[in-house]
Amino acid sequence: MSVLASGSFWAFVGVVAGIYTILALGLQLQFGFTGLLNFGQVAFMAIGAYGMAILVVKEHWSTWLAAPLGVLAAGAAGLLLGLPALRLRSDYFAIVTIAFSEIVRYVATNEDSLTGGSQGTIALGNVGVAAQYNGEWVRFQATVQRWLGLSSKDVTMLVIVWAAAIVLLVLVWLAVRTPWGRVLRAIREDEDAAASLGKNVLAYKLQVLAIGSALAGIAGCFYAWQFYYFSPDDFQPLLTFFAWMIVILGGLGRVWAVPVGAVVFGFLFAGTRFLDFPPLSYLSGADRAYVRLIVIGLVIIGLVLVRPQGILGKRDEMVLE
Amino acid sequence: MFWQLVANGLVTGSVIAIAAVGVSLVYGILRLVNFAYGDFMAFGALAAYAFNGPLGLGMIPATLLGMLATAVLSLVLDLVLWRPLRARRAGFMSLFLASIGLALVLRQVLLLAYGPQPQAYNVNQYKVYVIGSVRLSEPQLITILGAAAAIGAIGVFLSRSTVGRTMRALADDRSLAAIAGIDVGRVITYTWLLSGLLAGLAGVFAGLVQSSFDPNFGFQLLLPVFAAVVLGGIGSAYGALAGGLVLGLAMELSTWQSLFGGVNPVYKPVVAFAILAAALMVRPQGLFGRARVV
DSSP states (O other): OHHHHHHHHHHHHHHHHHHHHHHHHIIIIIIIIIIOOOOOHHHHHHHHHHHHHHHHHHHHHOOHHHHHHHHOOHHHHHEEEEEHTSOHHHHHHHHHHHHHHHHHOOOOOOHHHHOOGGGGGGGGSSTOOOOSSHHHHHHHHHHHHHHHHHOOHHHHHHHHHHHHHHHHHHHHHHHSSHHHHHHHHHHHHHHHHHHHHOOOOOHHHHHHHHHHHHHHHHHHHHHHHSSSSGGGGGGOOOHHHHHHHHOOOOOOOOOHHHHHHHHHHHHHHHHHGGSSSSSSSGSOOOHHHHHHHHHHHHHHHHHHHHHHTTOOOOTTTTTOO | HHHHHHHHHHHHHHHHHHHHHHHHHHHHHHOOOOOTTTHHHHHHHHHHHHHHHTTOHHHHHHHHHHHHHHHHHHHHIIIIIHHHHHTTTHHHHHHHHHHHHHHHHHHHHHHHOSSSSSSOSSSSTTOOEEEEEEEHHHHHHHHHHHHHHHHHHHHHHHSSHHHHHHHHHHOOHHHHHHTTOOOHHHHHHHHHHHHHHHHHHHHHHHHHHHHHHHHTHHHHHHHHHHHHHHHHTOHHHHHHHHHHHHHHHHHHHHTTTTTTTTOGGGHHHHHHHHHEEEEHHTTTTTSSSOOOOO
């Protein structure tokens, strides 16, 4: 039980919750405000992370140029997917986005010369050289740590990730308060009505898709910096479902519900590591990992059944239908 | 080489087609995109494995028992999960998310029960049948014959039997069917039963063709199955059959060397989706789906 008392473990849980906040914020904008069923969010996270890492390792770019470009690539990918896919009915759109995320993972797994293949980013550089994309980031993190006089690298990361998350949350919160945000809600409630008022529904949807994808790209960069290494297996569809769960757990159509959902989810997911009382303690470590995901699955089902408006959701504004 | 790829395509395609009918029927009647269907298939494959491997039954009784087990699972889940959600008038989104949660739970339960190591049926993998220029392994031959029989039976069932026709009527227009005196509750039960049987059958065939499989393999099968359902037009059972066969053939033929050198076989699922994307550009409602009439 000593892990429970370890500050760096809880800092880690907090960092992951912050990254999920940014990832899920994109979904909140897309589904909670605009009604788009994007089930491929993890693909844009992968594009952001890989875009940044590839530019740094292969093209020797500065991280501070590579990361924005990775984020831009994620946003552009959202646009490119949206142009054909948004013509489809919403249920078809959901399936096509899942398929897109799997295709991105397939490509990342199989195009070794571009992504390092299934070995992950370690194989990005020349043969026999373990590639690193985070040299500049580690120096930056050390500088921040010195400035703020923080105790450890984990706490520093926690501060940086949450600072970024809060800035992004405020930006989205401000954006949905503008007339632009009201059009999004109008599209969510009744697309035809919004169109009949002269609003270009497709253009709004494309903007939202691109912004949400770019947010996922940002989450991807932080993910890459947090873990020093990643591979296509890090971008399983499961991650998209975690993000969905966070949005629904927090409450639909509420910006500030996203961090609440992410923190609750982070503690739930981390907390299930401590399910080591009998009879669960008789299970092996691998088996307990299965039990954790069973718990997550049951929580998703339970939420849908019992509290479709989430923790902070307003029942009269937006309920899962 | 061409005919060999056609034969492989028919094997892959018929597995996809059988599963796609199971997904499509449930979608048509319950408006539920069942994301857990891949894991239903894995459940069927592993249940049949339990009878075939450890218990030593022949492949045919093991398959039938695996199908039965999957159908029972399907019915129990209707009782404890889908019926309460229907009573709440849950919409597309709730049902889809619930099925995602269910997929997680099912897959992890299978992993707990069977572990992550690959399993294989007790059939002769190395026996080869040569028909003209085509070579088929015993599992492939069993699959192609079994699937042909199953697809024929599904076709007859949907077009001739009362239950099959009421299912299609319900998928077409639920309120009209209800007014015409169809017992909706009963048809829903039959739909889950049939969908479960088909999941079990498709799972066993997929396990046979792949020669070894683990509890995760259902999810990998799910995407081509969804592609077939969408290609055929969501909710159209005949469309799903056709979509599955078309995609199976296309996936295998895309690797043909004489066709611009052929596609790397690892990209077969990508080919399925490229075809789907192209087809949807032309017919956004799917090949057999009806255009939306407001």
